[in-house]
């Protein structure tokens with residue numbers, strides 16, 4: 342019987358024609374605007390947006406055997422084991438049929454990063470990093486109103502701590518490789534996107 346990791350590897354080798362896959366990791370603190378900007382990149386540059394958090398929330402809703410574990414982790418702002426998240430990402434990549442992906446909110450810690458690299462052998466093109474002060478992120482999350490169980494002040498503080506202790510070191514890892522494109526996210530949505538557009542200029546713009 343194959344392990345979960347085996348099945349991810351199998352999924353990897355079956356990417357059609359072994360075509361070159363372009364992956365951009367989109368990182369930034371909770372509420373920095375990752376999802377908002379990804380939606381605009383998709384509209385303009387033909388990427389498929391995969392939010393690790395959205396995939397985990399969908400997995401809870403699907404009634405999967407991992408649902409309770411994932412739900413408890415999200416309520417506590419903790420990071421779900423990499424093999425669960427990578428399995429979901431890999432499935433979504435295959436199902437999309439696309440070859441350009443924005444992977445939002447991943448890798449969230451060193452375990453996420455190393456496991457994705459080992460399992461998929463995919464090296465990201467670059468890391469789009471939204472830099473935003475905590476006060477601004479807190480304000481945005483408390484007024485998001487999307488009914489997320491983790492958008493309450495207690496969990497938000499835990500998420501900020503996890504971001505600083507576990508996610509920022511991943512940004513540092515890629516920074517040493519010259520792969521981080523840092524964007525000041527404490528501006529209006531359109532001002533932020535103006536900077537993002539420059540970063541994505543090497544990718545073809547979608548036809549109008």
Ligand SMILES: Nc1ncnc2c1ncn2[C@@H]1O[C@H](COP(=O)(O)OP(=O)(O)OP(=O)(O)O)[C@@H](O)[C@H]1O
Nearest residue numbers: 370371372373374375376377481485528529530533
């Ligand atoms: N530049 C901006 N200025 C003001 N509000 C913004 C900006 N960008 C996003 N928002 C709002 O802030 C909230 C959080 O944005 P978004 O969901 O895109 O963040 P996120 O980084 O994906 O957060 P999370 O990590 O919690 O998923 C949303 O209500 C969104 O409309």
Ligand SMILES: Nc1ccn([C@@H]2O[C@H](COP(=O)(O)O)[C@@H](O)[C@H]2O)c(=O)n1
Nearest residue numbers: 393394414415418419420421446447449
């Ligand atoms: N790689 C990841 C990404 C997310 N999570 C969990 O989901 C929560 C919400 O993530 P958002 O990106 O939508 O804010 C996050 O706080 C984690 O609990 C994860 O475990 N691993």
Ligand SMILES: [Mg+2]
Nearest residue numbers: 375376392394
């Ligand atoms: Mg998001």
